[in-house]
Amino acid sequence: MGWYHSHPFDVGPHSNAFLSATDVSTQLLWQISEDAAGNPWLALVVDPLRGVAKGKPEIGAFRCYPTNYTPPKGLAPDGVSWDDERARNARWGESCISYHQLVRRRACGLVAADGRRVCRAGQQTTLNSFAPR
Numbered sequence: 070m071g072w073y074h075s076h077p078f079d080v081g082p083h084s085n086a087f088l089s090a091t092d093v094s095t096q097l098l099w100q101i102s103e104d105a106a107g108n109p110w111l112a113l114v115v116d117p118l119r120g121v122a123k124g125k126p127e128i129g130a131f132r133c134y135p136t137n138y139t140p141p142k143g144l145a146p147d148g149v150s151w152d153d154e155r156a157r158n159a160r161w162g163e164s165c166i167s168y169h170q171l172v173r174r175r176a177c178g179l180v181a182a183d184g185r186r187v188c189r190a191g192q193q194t195t196l197n198s199f200a201p202r
């Protein structure tokens with residue numbers, strides 16, 4: 070379950086598939102309420118103009134961290150650590166310490182950018198048990 074929207078911003082040096090501060094607030098509200106009901110909630114963001122320019126879909130899938138969790142300093146939503154936090158924030162938005170990206174690594178299923186599997190087709194899972202390593 071989840072929601073999607075687009076960021077039809079000008080094509081620049083990086084993707085516009087990220088969560089803004091408003092997106093993080095929206096996602097957290099849904100995530101808290103739907104996860105508790107057994108419906109793990111994710112956010113999809115489409116960058117349509119970049120997708121057209123590059124000739125392939127440009128889509129990001131995201132989940133927010135629990136509000137009591139702070140990721141390691143410099144960490145980006147895709148699991149990459151940046152020395153330059155301003156550059157990281159330019160790519161991922163000012164709220165990038167509040168969420169992480171989900172990546173598709175198999176024919177069906179999603180894993181967190183750092184390799185933890187968070188859901189799999191046909192498997193009911195709750196994401197409340199997110200535990201930072």
Ligand SMILES: [Zn+2]
Binds near residue numbers: 075076087088092114
């Ligand atoms: Zn947005």
